Amino acid sequence: VQLQASGGGLVQAGGSLRLSCVASDTRFRISDPAWYRQAPGKERELVARLLSDGTTILSEVVKGRFAISRDNDRRTVYLQMNNVKPEDTGDYYCNGDVSWTSGSVHHETIGSWGRGTLVTVSS
Numbered sequence: 001v002q003l004q005a006s007g008g009g010l011v012q013a014g015g016s017l018r019l020s021c022v023a024s025d026t027r028f029r030i031s032d033p034a035w036y037r038q039a040p041g042k043e044r045e046l047v048a049r050l051l052s053d054g055t056t057i058l059s060e061v062v063k064g065r066f067a068i069s070r071d072n073d074r075r076t077v078y079l080q081m082n083n084v085k086p087e088d089t090g091d092y093y094c095n096g097d098v099s100w101t102s103g104s105v106h107h108e109t110i111g112s113w114g115r116g117t118l119v120t121v122s123s
Contacts, residue, residue: 001024001114001115002023002024002025002028002098002109002112002114003021003022003023003024003030003094003095003096003098003112003113003114004021004022004023004024004114004115005019005020005021005092005093005094005114005115005116005117006019006020006021006022006117007019007020007117008091008092008116008117008118008119008120009118009119009120010120010122011084011119011120011121011122012121012122013084013085013086013121013122013123014083014084015084015121016080016081016082016083016084017081017084017119018078018079018080018081019035019078019079019081019092019094019117019119020076020077020078021033021035021076021077021078021079021094021096021114022075022076023075023076023098025100026075027100027101027102028075028098028099028100029073029074029075029098029099029100030070030074030075030076030077030096030097030098031052031074031096031097031098031099032049032050032051032052032096032097033049033050033068033070033077033094033095033096034046034047034048034049034050034068034094034095034096035047035048035049035068035077035079035092035093035094035095036092036093036094036095037088037090037091037092037093037119038090038091038093038116039087039089039090040089040090042090044093045059046059047059047062047066047079047092048062048066048067048068048079049068050068050069050070050077056068061087062081062088065081065082065083065084066079066080066081066082067079067080067082068080077094077096079092079094081119084119084121085121086121086122086123087121088119088121089119089120089121090118090119091116091117091118091119092116092117092118092119093113093114093115093116093117094113094114095111095112095113095114096111096112097109097110097111097112098112
């Protein structure tokens with residue numbers, strides 16, 4: 001597993017939570033990062049994506065409440081969740097292109113997925 005998500009938990013409606021997605025190897029760098037979520041009984045959906053020019057794409061239902069960001073070393077991606085709602089409950093997954101260099105060889109995994117981290121919002 002190249003990406004490791006954490007930070008999920010139980011939070012009351014109106015509260016905040018910050019999810020982290022860390023590259024599992026110090027050589028790995030994350031490009032085109034995104035967060036998805038999957039609510040019980042529903043399909044996985046895009047929550048936020050960070051584009052290469054620094055702009056972000058946010059799902060309409062989280063605009064104004066969530067933000068995606070990345071460390072300058074491109075090894076950690078965050079999802080800041082503010083004013084959470086019960087409908088934000090679900091498993092949250094990070095996704096991104098992971099690249100690394102071994103000797104003189106460049107490697108890349110397109111669209112790598114991390115294991116989910118569960119967010120539960122109580123009303």
